Each structure stands twice: as structure tokens, then as C-alpha cells.
Amino acid sequence: MLTKRIIPCLDIKDGRTVKGTNFVNLRDAGDPVELGAIYAEQGADELVFLDITATVDNRKTLIDLVRNVARHVNIPFTVGGGISSVEDVSALLNAGADKVSINSSAVRRPELINELALQFGSQCIIVAIDTRFVPTDKGISEHIVHTHGGRKPTELRTIQWAKEVEDRGAGEILLTSMDTDGTKAGFANELTSLISTNSSIPIIASGGAGTMEHFKEVFTTGKADAGLAASIFHFKEIDIIDLKTYLKAEGISMRL
Amino acid sequence: MKTVIIKYNAGNVQSVMYALDRIGVNYLWTDDEAEIRSADKVIFPGVGEASTAMSYLREKGLDKVIPSLTQPVLGTCVGMQLMCRHSEENNTDCMGIFDIDVKRFDSSNFKVPHVGWNNIFDMTSPLTAGLSENAYMYFVHSYYAELSQYTVAKCDYVQPFSAMLQKDNFHAAQFHTEISGKEGQVIIENFLKL
Numbered sequence: 001m002l003t004k005r006i007i008p009c010l011d012i013k014d015g016r017t018v019k020g021t022n023f024v025n026l027r028d029a030g031d032p033v034e035l036g037a038i039y040a041e042q043g044a045d046e047l048v049f050l051d052i053t054a055t056v057d058n059r060k061t062l063i064d065l066v067r068n069v070a071r072h073v074n075i076p077f078t079v080g081g082g083i084s085s086v087e088d089v090s091a092l093l094n095a096g097a098d099k100v101s102i103n104s105s106a107v108r109r110p111e112l113i114n115e116l117a118l119q120f121g122s123q124c125i126i127v128a129i130d131t132r133f134v135p136t137d138k139g140i141s142e143h144i145v146h147t148h149g150g151r152k153p154t155e156l157r158t159i160q161w162a163k164e165v166e167d168r169g170a171g172e173i174l175l176t177s178m179d180t181d182g183t184k185a186g187f188a189n190e191l192t193s194l195i196s197t198n199s200s201i202p203i204i205a206s207g208g209a210g211t212m213e214h215f216k217e218v219f220t221t222g223k224a225d226a227g228l229a230a231s232i233f234h235f236k237e238i239d240i241i242d243l244k245t246y247l248k249a250e251g252i253s254m255r256l
Numbered sequence: 257m258k259t260v261i262i263k264y265n266a267g268n269v270q271s272v273m274y275a276l277d278r279i280g281v282n283y284l285w286t287d288d289e290a291e292i293r294s295a296d297k298v299i300f301p302g303v304g305e306a307s308t309a310m311s312y313l314r315e316k317g318l319d320k321v322i323p324s325l326t327q328p329v330l331g332t333c334v335g336m337q338l339m340c341r342h343s344e345e346n347n348t349d350c351m352g353i354f355d356i357d358v359k360r361f362d363s364s365n366f367k368v369p370h371v372g373w374n375n376i377f378d379m380t381s382p383l384t385a386g387l388s389e390n391a392y393m394y395f396v397h398s399y400y401a402e403l404s405q406y407t408v409a410k411c412d413y414v415q416p417f418s419a420m421l422q423k424d425n426f427h428a429a430q431f432h433t434e435i436s437g438k439e440g441q442v443i444i445e446n447f448l449k450l
Contacts, residue, residue: 001374001412002370002372002373002395002413003372003373003392004372005372005373040437070271070274071277074278074434074435075435075436075437076432093270094270095270096270096274098271120304121303121305122369123369123371123396123397124303171369172371199367200363200367200368201369202367202371202372225372226372255392
């Protein structure tokens with residue numbers, strides 16, 4: 001049976017992991033390769049590396065990092081941050097990334113999704129959607145796509161945008177709720193479920209994980225295909241092996 | 257031992273190369289017939305679309321070379337599908353090493369592509385020696401090879417399908433051995449030991 005996936009996300013700045021970790025057995029807490037390999041060893045199903053600087057100068061550093069991760073990690077990994085062209089994607093895939101994640105560049109120019117899917121195949125194109133529930137000029141609140149780390153609202157309605165990126169050839173959607181992100185109060189299950197049910201591609205839910213129960217909820221109520229989190233794994237608030245053991249005991253299909 | 261990875265326009269094979277690096281095996285990445293024929297082991301990876309890949313193989317004459325090889329050959333993902341008779345992906349005639357068809361998953365009740373870790377079972381391939389029944393492998397595909405006399409491992413998504421095929425010296429896996437953790441590495445190591 002196809003399992004639900006647990007995905008740790010590593011934020012990268014200048015080729016280093018930001019936000020410290022309290023892994024005591026790390027030689028270098030800032031080394032994304034070492035951290036990635038440890039997560040893989042602990043049973044992470046995939047990894048996401050998000051380059052939060054994403055400037056032109058840092059591109060070469062990022063490519064070197066990707067090459068290094070690919071050499072040492074034997075599970076799939078995705079790279080995101082500042083990707084805006086076929087050339088960017090080509091360089092990352094050639095360095096050994098299995099998938100790329102695009103966000104603002106797809107909002108700016110949606111045709112990019114079609115171009116990337118055609119050139120590299122849908123299977124390696126993840127479209128990340130940052131969403132926030134906000135009041136609109138119609139006097140009601142709606143789920144609206146945001147860019148710039150969730151700070152800048154767009155004209156796009158989240159549910160419609162999710163459908164559009166699928167139609168344009170996205171292979172998966174990484175849905176981050178800016179309403180729940182950082183709260184540790186649980187994922188945005190209602191919205192995740194709405195998008196997942198409406199979609200024939202996998203949905204990776206992100207934002208709000210604080211407890212193991214939150215993952216259970218996002219897979220059951222939220223109908224997500226994968227759950228992504230960062231700090232709770234880095235700070236060992238939740239151990240990946242414990243989490244997967246718990247979820248399996250709760251009847252959720254897990255690779256253990 | 258000489259290991260060759262067949263070079264063609266089937267997307268990214270960097271992960272396959274790194275997997276061989278991790279095992280500590282030297283390899284040559286080539287589309288040269290003489291080099292391929294003189295190899296002890298031939299790996300035929302693939303990520304991408306079937307018809308584009310087949311046109312390239314025909315252009316290079318590799319569609320005739322590959323089926324005539326006598327040393328162990330391992331095809332993965334789209335590589336495996338191209339070793340079958342026909343693929344529904346853009347109605348493509350393939351190499352026909354395995355006399356079976358590749359069909360698209362029915363997406364009425366399941367998400368397609370099939371993405372993620374799934375267990376393989378009924379394993380009878382020499383490549384799965386040492387693995388436990390229901391080992392998890394990483395799959396990413398929208399098309400599948402039907403069950404047949406060549407099936408040496410099964411997987412279940414929408415319906416049971418061929419996770420691995422074998423006919424004589426030709427071995428194939430639908431999943432990505434190179435990123436399927438330790439279990440995937442066992443398959444590559446077993447292949448290299450054939």
C-alpha cells in the first residue's frame with residue numbers, strides 16, 4: 001500500500017542550515033548534508049531543501065550543496081527557492097536533485113509550469129503555494145495565494161490556483177498555510193482536504209505541526225499525501241521514528 | 257568489471273551515478289555500441305516520456321542494440337517500460353524484450369501519478385535476494401506494466417502491477433532503485449554481483 005510521507009524541510013542560507021538544531025550527535029549542526037543523511041537514516045521519506053537567500057551569487061553554492069547531498073543521501077530530495085527558469089531547473093537536476101519546487105515565479109508567469117513539465121516531466125515539478133485566509137473587498141474572507149514568504153497577497157484564489165497548477169502540469173503541490181505556520185496548533189486541515197479532494201496530484205501539507213496527533217489529523221481529516229515540518233524535527237521535539245511508529249499504530253500507512 | 261550506463265535523452269541520471277559512487281563502482285556513461293557490447297553490466301535508466309525516448313534510441317540504433325545484449329541488463333522506471341512491447345504513453349511502440357503492454361493507471365478513484373513509497377511482494381528475482389517481503393521502494397509513474405509471466409515482484413496501486421520483470425539476462429524495476437534507501441541499494445548491489 002502506498003504510504004503517507006513524512007518530509008523534514010531544511011532552510012538553507014549560503015549553503016548552510018539556518019535555525020540551529022539540538023542534534024547532539026552532529027559534528028556540524030549547520031551542515032545540511034550531514035543533517036539530511038541523519039534524517040534519511042531515521043526514516044524520513046523525502047527531504048526538502050529551501051534556499052532562503054536565493055540570490056544569483058548563492059546559486060553556485062547551492063549547486064555544490066545539491067551535488068553533495070545527492071552523493072550522500074539515498075532518498076528523494078527536492079530543492080526550492082529562487083527558481084525561475086528552465087536553466088535554473090536544469091542545473092539543479094543535473095547536480096542530482098530529484099525534484100524542484102517553484103513558488104513566486106509560477107505566480108508571476110504561470111506558463112513556466114507548462115514549460116518545466118514539458119522539458120523535465122511533471123514528476124519533478126512541485127508547485128509551492130503559500131496561502132492565507134484574508135478578508136476581501138467583497139466583505140468575506142477567502143483563501144488567497146501569497147508570495148514573498150507569505151507577506152505579499154496576490155489576486156489568486158488558492159483553490160482555483162491549485163487546480164490551475166495541476167492543469168499546467170505540476171506533479172505535486174506543497175501547500176503552506178501562513179495562518180497555521182509557526183503556531184504549532186495543527187495543520188490547516190479543512191483547506192488541505194478541500195484541495196486534496198479536488199485534485200488528482202499529491203498534496204504535501206505544511207505549516208502548523210506541533211504534535212504527532214497533528215500529523216494524524218492532516219492525513220485523516222486533511223487527506224494530505226505527505227506532511228512537511230521543519231523546527232519540530234530540527235529541535236527534536238518530535239523524533240521521526242517515534243512519529244512514524246505512532247502513525248502506523250494509528251492505522252496510517254507508513255514505511256518503517 | 258565494466259559497468260555501462262546507457263546515455264540517452266531520458267532526463268536526469270545523476271542520481272543513478274551517485275548511487276553507483278556510493279557502492280564504489282566505476283562506470284561509463286555512453287551511447288557507443290562497442291562500449292555497451294563490451295560491458296559486463298549494462299544499466300538502462302530513465303526518467304521522462306516514452307515516445308521521445310524511443311525516437312532517440314531509434315535514431316542511435318540503440319533500439320536494436322539493447323534487445324540483442326547478452327550480459328545482465330537492468331532497466332529502471334521508463335527504462336523498464338521501454339523494454340516492453342508497447343506503451344500507452346503517446347501510443348509508443350517499444351523494444352519488445354518483454355512481450356507485454358504498458359498502460360495508464362485509471363485515475364477515476366486514485367491520484368495519478370503513483371508517487372511515493374510502496375511495498376513490493378511475491379519477490380522471486382535474484383535482485384531481491386536478502387530483502388524482506390513487502391520491502392518499500394520509491395515509485396513515481398503514471399504508466400505501469402501489467403502482470404505477466406515475466407513478473408518477478410509485484411506492487412499494488414489501483415490494481416496489482418509488475419514492480420520488477422525478468423527474462424533471461426534482462427532485469428527491470430519500475431521503482432527508482434537509486435533513491436529507494438538501503439533496500440534500493442541492495443537491488444543494485446545484487447545486480448552488479450550477477
